Amino acid sequence: MGEAMNRQWLYAKPPVGKIAEDTFQxxxxxxxxxxxxxxxVRTRMLSLDPANRAWMMGKTYRDALEPGRVxxxxxxxxxxxxxAPGLAKGDIVEGDWGWQDYxxxxxxxxxxxxxxAPLELLIGxxxxxxxxxxxxxxxxxxxxxxxxxxxxxAAGAVGSMVGQIARLAGCRVVGTAGGQDKxxxxxxxxxxxxxxxxxxxxxxxxxxxxxxxxVDVYFDNTGGPVLEAALSLMNLRGRIVCCGNVSQYDVEKxxxxxxxxxxxVVTKRLRLEGFIVMxxxxxxxxxxxxxxxxxxxxxxxxxxxxxxxxxxxxxALIGLFDGKNRGKRAVRVG
Amino acid sequence: MGEAMNRQWLYAKPPVGKIAEDTFQxxxxxxxxxxxxxxxVRTRMLSLDPANRAWMMGKTYRDALEPGRVxxxxxxxxxxxxxAPGLAKGDIVEGDWGWQDYxxxxxxxxxxxxxxAPLELLIGxxxxxxxxxxxxxxxxxxxxxxxxxxxxxAAGAVGSMVGQIARLAGCRVVGTAGGQDKxxxxxxxxxxxxxxxxxxxxxxxxxxxxxxxxVDVYFDNTGGPVLEAALSLMNLRGRIVCCGNVSQYDVEKxxxxxxxxxxxVVTKRLRLEGFIVMxxxxxxxxxxxxxxxxxxxxxxxxxxxxxxxxxxxxxALIGLFDGKNRGKRAVRVG
Numbered sequence: 001m002g003e004a005m006n007r008q009w010l011y012a013k014p015p016v017g018k019i020a021e022d023t024f025q026x027x028x029x030x031x032x033x034x035x036x037x038x039x040x041v042r043t044r045m046l047s048l049d050p051a052n053r054a055w056m057m058g059k060t061y062r063d064a065l066e067p068g069r070v071x072x073x074x075x076x077x078x079x080x081x082x083x084a085p086g087l088a089k090g091d092i093v094e095g096d097w098g099w100q101d102y103x104x105x106x107x108x109x110x111x112x113x114x115x116x117a118p119l120e121l122l123i124g125x126x127x128x129x130x131x132x133x134x135x136x137x138x139x140x141x142x143x144x145x146x147x148x149x150x151x152x153x154a155a156g157a158v159g160s161m162v163g164q165i166a167r168l169a170g171c172r173v174v175g176t177a178g179g180q181d182k183x184x185x186x187x188x189x190x191x192x193x194x195x196x197x198x199x200x201x202x203x204x205x206x207x208x209x210x211x212x213x214x215v216d217v218y219f220d221n222t223g224g225p226v227l228e229a230a231l232s233l234m235n236l237r238g239r240i241v242c243c244g245n246v247s248q249y250d251v252e253k254x255x256x257x258x259x260x261x262x263x264x265v266v267t268k269r270l271r272l273e274g275f276i277v278m279x280x281x282x283x284x285x286x287x288x289x290x291x292x293x294x295x296x297x298x299x300x301x302x303x304x305x306x307x308x309x310x311x312x313x314x315x316a317l318i319g320l321f322d323g324k325n326r327g328k329r330a331v332r333v334g
Numbered sequence: 335m336g337e338a339m340n341r342q343w344l345y346a347k348p349p350v351g352k353i354a355e356d357t358f359q360x361x362x363x364x365x366x367x368x369x370x371x372x373x374x375v376r377t378r379m380l381s382l383d384p385a386n387r388a389w390m391m392g393k394t395y396r397d398a399l400e401p402g403r404v405x406x407x408x409x410x411x412x413x414x415x416x417x418a419p420g421l422a423k424g425d426i427v428e429g430d431w432g433w434q435d436y437x438x439x440x441x442x443x444x445x446x447x448x449x450x451a452p453l454e455l456l457i458g459x460x461x462x463x464x465x466x467x468x469x470x471x472x473x474x475x476x477x478x479x480x481x482x483x484x485x486x487x488a489a490g491a492v493g494s495m496v497g498q499i500a501r502l503a504g505c506r507v508v509g510t511a512g513g514q515d516k517x518x519x520x521x522x523x524x525x526x527x528x529x530x531x532x533x534x535x536x537x538x539x540x541x542x543x544x545x546x547x548x549v550d551v552y553f554d555n556t557g558g559p560v561l562e563a564a565l566s567l568m569n570l571r572g573r574i575v576c577c578g579n580v581s582q583y584d585v586e587k588x589x590x591x592x593x594x595x596x597x598x599v600v601t602k603r604l605r606l607e608g609f610i611v612m613x614x615x616x617x618x619x620x621x622x623x624x625x626x627x628x629x630x631x632x633x634x635x636x637x638x639x640x641x642x643x644x645x646x647x648x649x650a651l652i653g654l655f656d657g658k659n660r661g662k663r664a665v666r667v668g
Contacts, residue, residue: 060601223596242596242604254597256590262557262576263588265608267394270576272606274599 006031009099009313011071014056017252018321023056024071024099024314032104039084040104041077041093045123046310046331048317049074049157050221050246057249061276071099071313075333076113076122084110091115094127099313101333117292124157124328125302126291128277132243133161134287135280137219138169140273141241145170147216150207150233152198152226153246155182157303157328160190161291162219164300167191171217174210176203176226178323185326190301204229214238222247224255231260234268242274250321303327340365343433343647345405348390351586352655357390358405358433358648366438373418374438375411375427379457380644380665382651383408383491384555384580391583395610405433405647410447410456412668418444425449428461433647435667451626458491458662459636460625462611466577467495468621469614471553472503474607475575479504481550484541484567486532486560487580489516491637491662494524495625496553498634501525505551508544510537510560512657519660524635538563548572556581558589565594568604576608584655637661 005028012025034040052073055065065072075098079091084107087093093110097103113122124130136158143149149166153159154175163186166173175186176198183195194210196203207215207229214235220227224247230240248254264270280287294300305325307316310333320329339362346359368374386407389399399406409432413425418441421427427444431437447456458464470492477483483500487493488509497520500507509520510532517529528544530537541549541563548569554561558581564574582588598604614621628634639659641650644667654663 220596227596240596242599244600245597248597254593257593257595258591259588261591261595262554262561262574262606262608263579263582265576265606266578266610267388267608269395269608269610269613270606271608272596272599272604274596274601274603274605276600276603279603 005029006100006102007310008101009071009310011056011065011067011069013067018250019053019056019314019318021314021318026311031102034081034083034104036083037085038104038106039079039087039093039110040081040102041095041097041110042080043075043077043097043101043103043310043333044092045076045119046099046313046333047074047123047128048313048320048329048331049128050244050249050320052317053249053321054245070097072096073098074123074128076119077103087112092119092122094122099310101310119332120304120306120330121292121295121302123330124304125161125295126288129157129328130161130291130302131280131284131287132277133158133165134291135277135283136241136243136275137162137165137217139280140275141217141219141239143169143171143217146172148172148174148211148213149217149219150174150176150211150215150230151219151221152176152230153221153244154186154192154195155326156221157325158243159219159221160186160303160327161300163192164190166217168294168299172213174207174215176207176222182323182326190303198226204232207233217241219243224248228258228260231258231264231270234264234270237269237271240270240272242272246321305329306332308332339363340434340436341644342435343405343644345390345399345401345403347401349584352584353387353390353648353652355648355652360645365436368415368417368438370417371419372438372440373413373421373427373444374415374436375429375431375444376414377409377411377431377435377437377644377667378426379410379453380433380647380667381408381457381462382647382654382663382665383462384578384583384654386651387583387655388579404431406430407432408462410453411437421446426456428456433644435644453666454638454640454664455626455629455636457664458638459495459629460622463491463662464495464625464636465614465618465621466611467492467499468625469611469617470575470577470609471496471499471551473614474609475551475553475573477503477505477551480506482506482508482545482547483551483553484508484510484545484549484564485553485555486510486564487555487578488520488526488529489660490555491659492577493553493555494520494637494661495634497526498524500551502628502633506547508541508549510541510556516657516660524637532560538566541567551575553577558582562592562594565592565598565604568598568602571603571605574604574606576606580655639663640666642666
């Protein structure tokens, strides 16, 4: 540590098609000085999420990213100097200050976290991605014991948690992932009942074989062909949790939508429902406590894939869209 | 009346593209004789519904229609001979015995209706289509006073009821219909706040102008371009009631699905939910009583478009897909 400068990755320009190194620009600037009401935070871990790419596509649940500004992203950091009430040097905080070593932020943009918890858990499994899985599956999907729960991008940060929580809820759990290695890992290590390699072709047929009783809850992280196949396999009154559309984020031209909408939605009385984890933050404490206990008891494996060094953030994000990660991908900064 | 024969329209063969006269075949057979437990019913009114066409496309919430059998369809009839407990000559009943003068049916396939109610109301506004509008809007869409409710095929059987019920619920009501005449009728006669001619082009822009505060509930009878436009205009946590997909029923090759699914479903936290009116039949009595009162009080106009003569049923159904009807289209048989 001890950089004299604040190293930053700027969001340089909107990508055409896939993001690349030149989507970002490295700069070094002065470390900011906190004003009254602000804390100076040193970044410890950066979260890499498919949503980072979606934010480049236009306004979503937040404004589109603006070229020339520091690349946005969820982060965990340590307060190094505080002029903010309620925050002290050494506190561990989370926020969305993005890809840089330091940020001076008002207290309302920071949430204090447990200083004793491992940063690897705070950056995902016990934070955004764990909560996304918890609330999305349980509150939007509402699985019952005996249900078949299908989840796409099952080897990813959210998917790996969804599958394990669904298993705890008494469900039969099927995941999709890219490549047989990941599929074997899902069944051998994470307790999935079955896993389907969506890159191997004939996705619908493979899913039909893996879900002989149909699908009651589909947790959709990907959109695309897996969503189309899942729609055709849904049981009457099935629920589709619309969490992400990662198959369509890092492309030049998004594919058409699923043919089965709205036809099968009507005939099967399906419910498709979108959510954002922040919608449930008033109940965050309850969920964090349960997730922490499940992880501590070994009932859920918190899978984190840490890349070292802020300088490697662009490559690590690019790799996320190439499926290089297992579980939560994060960058250790300081 | 007094036919010596049972006139029937058979479903002759699956249409390629649009249905035509040769989708059906006219035959005359013997009037059936009811067995023990059955009643002989004489058809009085046939309901024509977009769903009739959807049933030709494959299995839906019912098996696909089988060529060579009597064309299916909801009907109102009069018991002319009863060997069924609880049914007597002169009773008015409803059921799904299709396009024919007579049918012998077991009692469980018949539901008794009020003999004093006009058949024009029993065939739609106080039956399937009225209940579809009532339950779909109120139970699936859950509008609040002040919401903007958009409904497609607003001049049709279901849409005309949805708009009027939404108005009673304190909502701002916008409809789409084919042609300026129908749009003028929606605003002048049915109390819609605005109506958009989807055939005039630039649907999204016209809907945006008609819905300056966005759309809270979209009651989708059509799918297709209006669904795509509505998705882009939905407010946060908006609800889309998936009732039908009529724009895609009478075509050779259905169009791709809406691009905005699942992307906008996630970012706007939308709920798309399908339903079938029969799902709510345990509460049918409550809804029928309210609809009947609203119609009797003049608070809702029950619009019925009656075509005379069983022989005209194919042409009347074909006309439904050409938008020739206003309100509920039915065939008076006897």
